[in-house]
Amino acid sequence: MKIGIVIPAHNEAMTMTNCLTSVQTAMTQLPPTITAYPLVVLDSCTDETLALVKAAGVDYLCCHYHCVGRVRDMGIRHAIKKGATWIACTDADSIVTVDWLIQQIAHMTQQPTDMICGVVSVDSWAHLAPQTRQDYINHYQDSMGHRHIHGANLMFSSEAYLTVGGFAPLPCHEDVDLVKKFEAQGYAITWSNQVRVITSSRLEARAAEGFAAFLANLEKSHLSE
Template sequence: MKIGIVIPAYNEAMTIAKCLASVQSAIKQLPSTIKAYPLVVLDSCTDDTQSIVKAAGVDYLCCDYQCVGQVRDIGIRHAIANGATWLACTDADSVVTVGWLAQQIEHISHQSTDMICGVVDVDSWAHLTVQTRENYINHYQDNMGHPHIHGANLSFSSDAYLAVDGFAHLPCHEDVDLVGKFEAQGLVIIWSNRVRVMTSSRLQARAHGGFAAFLNNLEQNNLH
């Protein structure tokens, strides 16, 4: 089995090193029979993201799409072309848990599955109002069978991905669209809170309408 870990990045020099270090720690937990490698897709980067990725010894692609759906898709297809049979997605502003990949393998080994939708923890509430934190916690269902979809914590088989024609080239909600395609085809999805990622609570969104925008909307509503 070969796992491709695809990470889109747009000017993520402040966060990419921690992301890659966490991914590499997760890879070390896998048995020797499973190979895994990260691939960063640098989209229109004008900061030091590329040099940090190179220094970490991680493979990368460069593009100028400014479209996260297209960026994820090119990375996934590159990984599949290089032999990946399972794909794991996260984001450059996120940190995966040490057991992130191992838990995916455990799910796969116990149940035939085409996709795993994991959960996210928020890295810091310090710059947000108490009410925003309470609203988020009341909204978020951190359990098995949860309803949440995060591009920062989404994994699937290569065969299933190709069967549904992959990520749509959308500037946001490409993850929701992909899950919808899997559901429409009757593919097996595990909604797991055992597969976990810590994600940034920043309010300046890289993708309009993404997780940062969701937090920002909560915060703005509580400030008025």
């Protein structure tokens, strides 16, 4: 089995190294029968992201799409051509847990699945209003069977991905769209809180309606009170 780990990046010099270090650490936990191929897809980067990826010894592609759906799809199709039969997606502003990959294997071993939707933890609440944190906790279901969808923690079968047509060329919510495609074609989906990543609490969004924008809107609602 070969796992393709695909990471889109747009000017992520502040977080890229920590992301790749966490991915490489998770890879060391895999048994010898399973290999992993990390790939960063740099979209219109003008900072030091590329230099950091090279320093980490990780393969990469470059593009100028300004569209996360196209970026993810480009990377995934490249990984599949390299022999990946399972795709694990995360983001450059996120850190995967040490057991991120082996928890995915555990789910597939326990019960065959075509997709795993994992959960995210927020790295820091220090710069946000206390009520923002509370509202988030009240909203978020950190449990098995949750229904949250994060491009930063989404895994699936390469075969199923190609069958449904892959990520749509969307600037945001490409992850939600892909899950809907899997559901529409009757693929098995595991909603797991055992597969985890820690993601940035920054408020400067890369995607107009992504996770950072969600936190920013929560924060704005309390600052205006």
